[in-house]
Amino acid sequence: MRRVYLDHAATTPIEPDVLKAMMPYFTEIFGNPSSVHQFGREAKVAIEEARERIANFINAKPSEIVFTSGGTEADNFAIFGIAIANLKRGKNHIITTQIEHHAVLDACMFLQKNGFDVTFLKVGSDGIIDPDDVKQAITPRTCLISVMHVNNEIGTIQPIEAIGQIAKEYGILFHTDAVQSFGKIDVDVDKLNVDLLSASAHKIYGPKGIGFLYIRSGVEIEKFHHGGSQEAGRRAGTESVPLIVGFGKAVEVCAERMINDFEHAKMLKERMLYKINDVFSEISDVLLLNGSVDKSIPHILNFSINSSKIEIDAEAIIYGLDIKGVAVSNGSACTSGSLRPSHVIMALGRDEKTALSTVRFSFGRANSIDDVDYAVEKFYEVVSGFVKLAVK
CATH class of the missing domain: 3.90.1150.10 (Aspartate Aminotransferase, domain 1)
Structure with a gap:
């Protein structure tokens, strides 16, 4: 049949060149990237090369890329990290839309149950958000706006650049879930006016279990993975070198194709x-x-x-x-x-x-x-x- x-x-199925690039890091180059000896240094170099490749792909700095277990964790990191960091300032209001992925919606609903105010904006019948609605929803307590770049169910592209400009004018941090746009259309963090951006490898012919959160330099965010100093102290846990290498290779292929x-x-x-x-x-x-x-x-x-x-x-x-x-x-x-x-x-x-x-x-x-x-x-x-x- x-x-x-x-x-x-x-x-997506894994690209053959991606799998080929990953294989040595399961067997030959197996060191812990936090180790200071040669085995560890080799693994660390591979991670940083992938980080640089991904950063260049979205016009970011390598230091602004934090590897995660995927898009869901990256979304959660952005939502919870900014929410907790802004509590001490008395800012407990978040703006998002009704059509976000559940990784964003459920995180916002959890915060809503725990003292935060969340505005879930409506979209038009075409699935597009009106930037003016975002502007009207802003209050003095707003700490974050989160609007996905491309919807995972209907494929609509949101006016992220315009929303980001509004967020910038009001001094509010702006996050976008770019899981469905990353590697498919141009994603430039400066052009989009975003402070945080989530993406995942397995949507672009890379391995499952690896993603990243872009965090613009100077953004204060609270980590919620504790127990180690990995990822510049922003996410504890031994990095999965093969998956990160695969992600970097998938991005390299995407840049060409x-x-x-x-x-x-x-x-x-x-x-x-x-x-x-x-x-x-x-x-x-x-x-x-x-x-x-x-x-x-x-x-x-x-x-x-x-x-x-x-x-x-x-x-x-x-x-x-x-x-x-x-x-x-x-x-x-x-x-x-x-x-x-x-x-x-x-x-x-x-x-x-x-x-x-x-x-x-x-x-x-x-x-x-x-x-x-x-x-x-x-x-x-x-x-x-x-x-x-x-x-x-």
């Missing part, structure tokens, strides 16, 4: 939209496109089934596609299997039953037009099968 993987927003990857994903997105319009022509009113087509990355397309026409659970569609060899998801991999409707789709104004029928397609380097055509045909077979059952 043919197998087509269209869930790259959840994770990002433009071509973008154009390839754009071609696949356009093909899928064309193919869906053609194949679903007889039941076109059943399918709803979520988010903005223009203000989004080309790597993600998200559809819901119109519940006013037919009620279908997303899990049934996903299982149906899986049986036919097509791998997709119903949104964030971190909440896959949840019976709750997507908070992102609900924030767009969709009703609960429609939100529960959401399917996300996300493209990668190895996907072809044939993959897209095959996936759309199987998608139609699954959906139309439920439509026929409903008619009976």
